[in-house]
Amino acid sequence: MSLMLYNTLTRRKEPFEPIEPEKVRMYVCGITAYNYFHVGNARAFVVFDVVRRYLMWRGYAVRYVQNFTDIDDKILKRAVAEGSTMQQITEKYIAAYFEDADRLNILRADAYPRATHTIDGIQRLIHELEQRHVAYAADGDVYYAVHQFPEYGKLSGRKLEDMQAGASGRVDVEDDADKKKDPADFALWKAAKPGEPSWESPWGKGRPGWHIECSAMVRDELGESIDIHAGGMDLTFPHHENEIAQSEAVTGKPLARYWLHNGFINMDGEKMSKSLGNFRLTRDLLANYDPMAFRLFVLQAQYRKPIDFTADALDAAENGWKTLKEALQFGSQFAALPGWSRTAPTDLDQEAVDRFNAAMDDDFNTPIALSVVFELAKTLIREGNQLVHQGKPDLPVEQLQQQWQTFTRLLEVLGLDSLVGTISQETVLTGHLTDRLNDAQIEALIQQRQEARQSKNWAESDRIRDELKAQGITLIDQKDGITRWHRG
Numbered sequence: 001m002s003l004m005l006y007n008t009l010t011r012r013k014e015p016f017e018p019i020e021p022e023k024v025r026m027y028v029c030g031i032t033a034y035n036y037f038h039v040g041n042a043r044a045f046v047v048f049d050v051v052r053r054y055l056m057w058r059g060y061a062v063r064y065v066q067n068f069t070d071i072d073d074k075i076l077k078r079a080v081a082e083g084s085t086m087q088q089i090t091e092k093y094i095a096a097y098f099e100d101a102d103r104l105n106i107l108r109a110d111a112y113p114r115a116t117h118t119i120d121g122i123q124r125l126i127h128e129l130e131q132r133h134v135a136y137a138a139d140g141d142v143y144y145a146v147h148q149f150p151e152y153g154k155l156s157g158r159k160l161e162d163m164q165a166g167a168s169g170r171v172d173v174e175d176d177a178d179k180k181k182d183p184a185d186f187a188l189w190k191a192a193k194p195g196e197p198s199w200e201s202p203w204g205k206g207r208p209g210w211h212i213e214c215s216a217m218v219r220d221e222l223g224e225s226i227d228i229h230a231g232g233m234d235l236t237f238p239h240h241e242n243e244i245a246q247s248e249a250v251t252g253k254p255l256a257r258y259w260l261h262n263g264f265i266n267m268d269g270e271k272m273s274k275s276l277g278n279f280r281l282t283r284d285l286l287a288n289y290d291p292m293a294f295r296l297f298v299l300q301a302q303y304r305k306p307i308d309f310t311a312d313a314l315d316a317a318e319n320g321w322k323t324l325k326e327a328l329q330f331g332s333q334f335a336a337l338p339g340w341s342r343t344a345p346t347d348l349d350q351e352a353v354d355r356f357n358a359a360m361d362d363d364f365n366t367p368i369a370l371s372v373v374f375e376l377a378k379t380l381i382r383e384g385n386q387l388v389h390q391g392k393p394d395l396p397v398e399q400l401q402q403q404w405q406t407f408t409r410l411l412e413v414l415g416l417d418s419l420v421g422t423i424s425q426e427t428v429l430t431g432h433l434t435d436r437l438n439d440a441q442i443e444a445l446i447q448q449r450q451e452a453r454q455s456k457n458w459a460e461s462d463r464i465r466d467e468l469k470a471q472g473i474t475l476i477d478q479k480d481g482i483t484r485w486h487r488g
Contacts (some may be wrong), residue, residue: 003058003361005228006304008236008259009155013363018227019257024055024062025222027256029214029231029239030112031097032069033090034078038279039294039309040265042104044232046295047262047303047364049106049415051230054360057413065221066109067214068094070116071207076196086197090114100282103291105415113217115208119199121216122208126188128250138179140191140204144211146184149245155259156237160184186242188212211242218255219247229256233304234271236261263306280309289314292416293321299366299414320374324416327377330384331404333486337387339397346398349406352376356410366414373414376407388476388486442473446483449475 003016018024028048031037037045055062069075070090079089115122126142129135134148146152146160153160176187187209192198198205208216218226224247231240240259247255264271267280285294297317301307334340352372359368383393383400393400411417445464452460465475468485476484 004363005258005260006363007257008261009256011157014258016258018060019225022060024060024228025226026052026055026062026064026228026230027214027218027222027226028064028066028109029235030066030068031093032072032074033093033097034072034075035093036096036281036283037100039282039285040232040271040279042100042282042294043265043298043307044230044262045101045106046104046298046415048230048260050299050303050366050413051228051260051364052107053413053415054364058357063111063222064107064109065111065113065217067217068097068112068114069210069213070094070114071197071213072115072210096283100286103286104282104295105291105417107415111221113221115213115217118213118216118220119208121220122212123189123201125212125216125219125246125250127202129188129246132249134245134249135188136181137203140206141176141179141187142189142203143176143180143185144188144242144245145181146186146245147182149249151248152245153241155241155244158237158241186211186238188246211239212246214239215243215246215255218243224251224255225253226256228258228260230260230262233261233263260303262303263301265307265309267309285314289318290321292324293318295415296321296324296370299370299416302363302365302367304363321416323374323381324377324411327380327384327407328411330380330387330486331408333384333387334393334397334400334404337393337397337400340401346402346405348409349376349402352403352406353410356413360413369410369414373407373410373416376403376410379403380407384486388484391482391484442468442485446475446485450483 004013005016006013026048028044031041052062052064068090071086075086075089078084079086082089126135129144130137130142133145135142135144177183189201189203189206189208189212191203192205192207196207198207218229229240229243236259244255282294293314294317297314298307300317300320307313335342352375356369356372359365359372362368379395380400380403383395386393395403408417445468449461449464452458452464468475473485476486478484
């Protein structure tokens, strides 16, 4: 089966066919840099990180761009409230974004354009809209005339007559209602207000509107038409709808072939959002939960479906992550087995890979894909227990290595491969832990402990046991006099 994506624009699943074979241009709406991002934002960032990783896994060369909105009414209000400047506020929260996103193991984008770095492109696009008579100036402001774009509403499915002015929540309707030709028109450029940052323009000093920023950044970074434009469901209207209107009125080309939108995280039955005041900051959550557990929580639901944010659901994800970590930890024990190859990687378990791919090809069905990963984990844990307690696993070593490498590779595709608390595949292939004892060192210490016990030097024996325990090594003294060990 080919990769099928649910396209918000057409409201159906469609085969994925990029504009250029084997290349994907992808744009994801990022943060407005006036606060730490909340877990609803985090879901979008995790989801589309997995989309990117999976496309790469299937052989596509992906150029992934995520913007920062660094000029906005909300940023200016925060600067006033904190007695700071727009630049200081945006730098603070952009730095915080990277801290939190890195903890969630979100791959860095290929580019992070900022609105304030795209002023020339924004003004050029507005000028072209004026030339095509779909934008008009009014006392230093410039507005988009939505009635001049016949396809307005095609993404959201809304009818123009049903739409309300100011629906973006980014404008004060009373400030500009008398300047608009139609209540549904929206601002492309805003005249400067006293004390606010501004830029010179053909319409006088001012700053860009929210929607035009992304249209200009997409065009500057990726071109006139891209493969995937993505973001949270709440961006469908008006933000993405307005992007389409702005870009396509100028280029005459589709802005994006596929529009992907993730579902909400619900708290107490309502969408989590800053505007509703029921949001939870990601960094507050990560103070109490493993970042990979939260990532697993997100991936346990299909990305378009809503998720209920509850303590029980997060605790269940914590337990699930513990299972995956346990399977990872047993991997280092397998590396000591005779027959385990430390030079060339083994072929992956094709049956498991095919089932994983089939799930992900169905509009990134991560719950089904995860079921394949957990099956592999449970096999590894069972075989690891056999190795610890019986001295040998049930499965052939070659098959174990194949299962292990398949498990770690699929975890990587899902981004559940954070180095925190896990053991990397490179570690297992080389049998070396850079920050802990390697197998030979462990065996040498166990031999020293055996000699201490034979000499009845119990203090030395206990010291060695405690030293190994501090390194995460558990010893099992068997009745036959052999001491076995495992990590974790």
